[in-house]
Amino acid sequence: MSAGTEDVVQWLRGEEQKELLRFVAVGSVDDGKSTLMGRLLHDAHGVYEDQLRAARRSSAKQRANGAGGASEIDFSLFTDGLVAEREQGITIDVAYRYFATHKRKFIVADTPGHVQYTRNMATGASTADAAIILVDARLGVLPQTRRHAYIAALLGIPHLVACVNKMDLVGFDRAVFEAIQADLSAVAAKLGVPHLLCIPVSALDGDNVVHRSARTPWWTGQTLLDVLETVSVDETRDQNSFRFPVQYVLRPNLDYRGFAGQIVSGTVQKGDEVIALPSRRRTTIAAVDEHGHEVPEAFAPKSVALRLADEIDVSRGEMLVHASNVPRVDTDFDATLVWMSERELDRRRSYLLRHTTRTVRAVIDAIVSITRPDTLEPEAADALALNDIAHVRVHCHKPIFFDPYKKNRATGAFILIDSVTNDTVAAGMILDAAPPAAARARGEGSQVSPKERRARLRQAGAVVRVAGPDAAARTSAAFAIERELFDRGRLAAVTDDAAASGVAAAGVVAIVAIEGPRASVDANGAGVTGDDADALVRGALAALESQAIFD
Numbered sequence: 001m002s003a004g005t006e007d008v009v010q011w012l013r014g015e016e017q018k019e020l021l022r023f024v025a026v027g028s029v030d031d032g033k034s035t036l037m038g039r040l041l042h043d044a045h046g047v048y049e050d051q052l053r054a055a056r057r058s059s060a061k062q063r064a065n066g067a068g069g070a071s072e073i074d075f076s077l078f079t080d081g082l083v084a085e086r087e088q089g090i091t092i093d094v095a096y097r098y099f100a101t102h103k104r105k106f107i108v109a110d111t112p113g114h115v116q117y118t119r120n121m122a123t124g125a126s127t128a129d130a131a132i133i134l135v136d137a138r139l140g141v142l143p144q145t146r147r148h149a150y151i152a153a154l155l156g157i158p159h160l161v162a163c164v165n166k167m168d169l170v171g172f173d174r175a176v177f178e179a180i181q182a183d184l185s186a187v188a189a190k191l192g193v194p195h196l197l198c199i200p201v202s203a204l205d206g207d208n209v210v211h212r213s214a215r216t217p218w219w220t221g222q223t224l225l226d227v228l229e230t231v232s233v234d235e236t237r238d239q240n241s242f243r244f245p246v247q248y249v250l251r252p253n254l255d256y257r258g259f260a261g262q263i264v265s266g267t268v269q270k271g272d273e274v275i276a277l278p279s280r281r282r283t284t285i286a287a288v289d290e291h292g293h294e295v296p297e298a299f300a301p302k303s304v305a306l307r308l309a310d311e312i313d314v315s316r317g318e319m320l321v322h323a324s325n326v327p328r329v330d331t332d333f334d335a336t337l338v339w340m341s342e343r344e345l346d347r348r349r350s351y352l353l354r355h356t357t358r359t360v361r362a363v364i365d366a367i368v369s370i371t372r373p374d375t376l377e378p379e380a381a382d383a384l385a386l387n388d389i390a391h392v393r394v395h396c397h398k399p400i401f402f403d404p405y406k407k408n409r410a411t412g413a414f415i416l417i418d419s420v421t422n423d424t425v426a427a428g429m430i431l432d433a434a435p436p437a438a439a440r441a442r443g444e445g446s447q448v449s450p451k452e453r454r455a456r457l458r459q460a461g462a463v464v465r466v467a468g469p470d471a472a473a474r475t476s477a478a479f480a481i482e483r484e485l486f487d488r489g490r491l492a493a494v495t496d497d498a499a500a501s502g503v504a505a506a507g508v509v510a511i512v513a514i515e516g517p518r519a520s521v522d523a524n525g526a527g528v529t530g531d532d533a534d535a536l537v538r539g540a541l542a543a544l545e546s547q548a549i550f551d
Helices: 003-017 033-043 051-063 082-089 117-126 143-154 173-192 224-230 436-440 450-457 471-489 497-505 533-546
Strands: 019-027 097-102 104-109 131-138 159-165 195-200 243-253 254-264 268-269 273-277 281-290 293-295 297-301 303-308 319-322 328-339 351-355 358-371 389-402 412-419 424-433 462-468 492-494 508-513 520-523 527-529
Touching: 003 281, 019 117, 019 143, 033 097, 033 104, 033 131, 033 224, 104 117, 117 143, 131 143, 131 173, 143 173, 143 328, 143 389, 159 173, 159 224, 159 462, 173 195, 195 224, 243 268, 268 281, 281 297, 319 462, 328 358, 351 389, 389 424, 462 471, 462 497, 462 533, 471 508, 471 533, 497 508
Parallel strands: 019 104, 019 131, 131 159, 159 195, 462 508, 492 508
Antiparallel strands: 097 104, 243 254, 243 319, 254 303, 268 297, 273 281, 273 319, 281 293, 281 303, 328 389, 328 424, 351 358, 351 412, 358 389, 412 424, 462 520, 520 527
C-alpha cells in the first residue's frame, strides 16, 4: 500500500470514528435561521466550490434586480433550495445539510419559522440532540419563539442554544442581549430545559458564529461552532433498556431464521435472555449478526439480525426486550400531541397509530388540556386544530409496548395517520400509562367479552339514571328499581356516576341517583318523566325491556 493510499485509509477511519451531532435551527420567521446556517456552513468550510459559485451568481442576480443586500453572498441560499423559498425569502420545508470539522460530524435541519409550518419544525426537531433557537435582537422573544422552545422541550432536546441574531442592527448593545437572555432563561426554566446557552451573533457578518467577534468585547463565552463541537450527544439516548422492534423475518434458507431490525436503545449480546412481546415467550439470543457476520454484541442505533435459541413465533411489529427490563404493555396512555393536519381532530373516528414498527387502530379518548404558546399555560379544550399542542388520552385497539418519552425517545414516540388519505395528522410523545379508571370506565383490558357475559347473566349491562329535585325521593326510586330487578332475577346495583360505566361494562344494570330539575328516569337514552315514584319504576323497567337488555 502506497503512502498516499495509507493516508486516505487513515483519514476515512478517522471520519468513521467521529461523533455525529444532529441539531435543528428554529425560531420565528425572518429571524435569520437560513442565513445563520449558511454562514456556519461557509465559515466551517462545509460548502462545495460549485455551491459557492452558484450562490455568488444567484446573489449577483438578486442585487441586479434590486433585491437582496450588499453582501457578496446570500448565505440563506445554501439551505433554502425551493424556488418558492428563494422567491419569498422564507423557509418552507425542512432543509437537511451535512458538514464536518476536525472534531465532529454534523447534520443540521434548517426548519421553517412561520406558524403555518410549525409541523415541519416538529419533524425536523424530532431526531435532534440540540436545538439552535434564533431571536431577532430588535424584536425579542415572540409567541412563535415560545412555541418552538416548547416543542423542543417536549421532544426531549436537552441542549438549547439561543442565538440572539442581528446584534449589528442594535449596535451590539450588551443591555439588549442581557434583557433577551433573561426572558429566554425564564422560558427555559418554565419548560424544564436542562441546558440553555445564549450567544450574541450577527449571522450576516459572521460575528461569534465560527470566529469570535471583536465587536463584542464584553462577550467571553464560546462561539456557536465551539458549542456544537463540545455539547454532549448521549443524553438523549437510553443506554440501559434494550428495545428491538422487529422489522422483518430473514429466512434465506432452511438453516437460517433471523429477526432483522434496529436496536433503538440499549445493548444486546449472545446468551442474553429476552422476552418476545406481546406473547411474553422467553428465549435467549443464539447469535447477533451484523452485515452478514456474527458479532459478540451490538448496541443502539445499529441495525442487526438476531437469531434465537428457540423457535418462537415473532413477526414485524413485535418487540424483543431483556427479560429483566420490560416496557409497559398497554392499550391506554396519556400523551402530548402536536396536531399537524389542517383538518381538525374528529373524536368520533379512529386513526392509525404507528409506534416503532407496530401499527394499530387508536382513538383520542379525551383532550385533557391544550397549551397556548403565548402563556405556556394549560387550558381546557374540546377540539384540536393545526399546530395545537395538547395533553390527550389515547386508547389503542391492540396493546403497544412503550416507555415514557422522557425515558426513551424511540419507544415513547408515535404518529397518527388518517387511514383514508394516508396523511400524518399528529405526532405524539407518551407521558405515561393512562389512569386505571380510564380503561375501567370502558370495561377494557378484561379477558371476558360482552358476549360471554350476556350468555352467563342472560342480560346486558345498562345505566339507569334517576333524576329529581328531592334527594330522598330519587334515592328511594333508585333502590326501588334495584329491588324490582332483583326480584325478577336480574343483576342490578345502585352506584355513583363515576363507576356506572364500569359496572354496566361488567353486565350489571347500574342505577345512579342524580340531582335534576324534575323527577325523571333515563335508561340508556330512553327517558321517563313523572311525579309518581311507582310510575318512574315501571317506566324504567319498560325502557330496559324495550332495549332488549334482558334475554
